[in-house]
Amino acid sequence: xTNQELIALxxxxxxxxxxxxxxxxxxxxxxxxxxxxxxxxxxxNCGYSPSNCAERSAIFSAISNGEREFEKLAIxxxxxxxxxxxxxxxxxxxxxxxxxxxxxxxxxxxFKVCNxxxxxxxxxxxxxxxxxxxxQ
Ligand code: THU
Numbered sequence: 001x002t003n004q005e006l007i008a009l010x011x012x013x014x015x016x017x018x019x020x021x022x023x024x025x026x027x028x029x030x031x032x033x034x035x036x037x038x039x040x041x042x043x044x045n046c047g048y049s050p051s052n053c054a055e056r057s058a059i060f061s062a063i064s065n066g067e068r069e070f071e072k073l074a075i076x077x078x079x080x081x082x083x084x085x086x087x088x089x090x091x092x093x094x095x096x097x098x099x100x101x102x103x104x105x106x107x108x109x110x111f112k113v114c115n116x117x118x119x120x121x122x123x124x125x126x127x128x129x130x131x132x133x134x135x136q
Contacts, residue, residue: 006103011076013029018041028058032070033069033071059092073102082105
């Protein structure tokens with residue numbers, strides 16, 4: 001699947017956005033190594049804190065369905081610019097899809113292919129907690 005095709009799916013997912021508080025719609029499409037695609041959108045809440053980002057909706061849906069191997073993740077927002085993942089989503093990405101291409105897009109013609117190392121340098125990763133695990 002091309003980057004453009006994955007972005008088109010993220011744009012479709014964006015149509016499902018539940019964002020009455022911010023008015024900012026976001027869509028994400030996550031391509032697994034097995035070819036399956038999981039979509040996500042942002043889901044807001046009147047309590048604000050319970051809101052979820054599009055990227056995490058897509059990633060958690062894929063994980064919930066047993067996926068572990070990921071190829072690339074496309075993200076689009078509803079501003080007139082390229083959409084980049086928020087800090088919390090970057091932290092989730094570095095743990096669950098550290099080697100995937102992160103396609104930050106405005107539309108099918110305007111996008112940047114990034115990797116998580118550049119989006120989240122010097123990240124806190126599972127390796128950092130290895131030394132603090134209790135002995136069995
Ligand atoms: N949002 C995302 O879905 N992904 C991001 O990476 C940035 C922010 C959502 C959360 C909230 O529903 C709205 O955009 C405004 O912050």
